[in-house]
Amino acid sequence: MVSAAEQGRIKVNQLRDELAGSLRVSTTPELGVNHILPALSTWMAAHDDLSVTYLADNHYIDMIDERIDIAIRMSPSINDSSLSSYPLTDVRQLLVASPQYLRQHPKINTPKDLADHQLICIEIMKDANQIDMIQTETNKKTRVKMNSRIYTNNVFMATTLAKEGHGLVRMMEMDIKKELESGELVEVLTGYQLPSFVLYAVTLNRDQQPAKITRCLEVLKKYFHAN
Structure with missing residues (x-):
């Protein structure tokens, strides 16, 4: 018999893995139009229960204050222990x-x-x-x-x-x-x-990322690897 605690853990994991709820992505206007939207367009269309918000700005956006799930940032390197960074491509x-x-x-x-x-x-x-x-x-x-x-x-x-x-x-x-x-x-x-610079997808550092974030990262990596 599954304990109440175990049932709760299973339920939490199921909710974590559902591609639903909201996803907030920050990027620059030019990267958003030229690359991020083309990369994610088909993926977004396949997940009707996922609400996506794009914050397009050329200035630094605080991920905690703005509740950002994924930030697209260009930098020689990301040196912040509170963040996880995923290199997407080199940029000349x-x-x-x-x-x-x-x-x-x-x-x-x-x-x-x-x-x-x-x-x-x-x-x-x-x-x-x-x-x-x-x-x-x-x-x-x-x-x-x-x-x-x-x-x-x-x-x-x-x-x-x-x-x-x-x-x-x-x-x-x-x-x-x-x-x-x-x-x-x-x-x-x-x-x-x-x-040159490196284009990164950046998330807050967590032990386990929600599925909507990991899937989005996978799509972004695939797009930039192909282009």
Whole structure:
């Protein structure tokens, strides 16, 4: 005969494993539109009892205050013992411009040439108008501080400004994949690398995660592994 305590434990585990209730996901607007929604769309449609809330913001969101189940964060590393982090993919930074801009302005052959150009400054980035890069063949490090007269706190806005020929812009490759494939934006200084990041799915540290979180993590990992 199963004890009342054991019955209670079984019931709790059953509830934990049901893909129902609410799931709160935080991400940036550009990652949400370009990657997180495509990754989770079919999965969401298959689970009608699961209510999903997306908080899309370029600023840091406190997971406890906002009751976040999964946060999508980009960082060289996650060093917080209260969090569990799951790497999804490596992310390259690129310095890009439109073909129109490059035709109408001085050629860019070395980092020193950047002094003759304008950078569209994305203010949410640390040291937004400072470009650090490493020459691929020699591993020589270079730091350039570029001039800026156009500023924005929005990646979509910066992408549009760059496509319209207003300057160079430093972007995450995954945020401008379509523009690179279409040729609307092209990489400059291809012999140099900018610092890269890792895209993480982050959860609060628990002994056992609810099934809705573990399943969501599985779907995200599968999507980014395939792309």
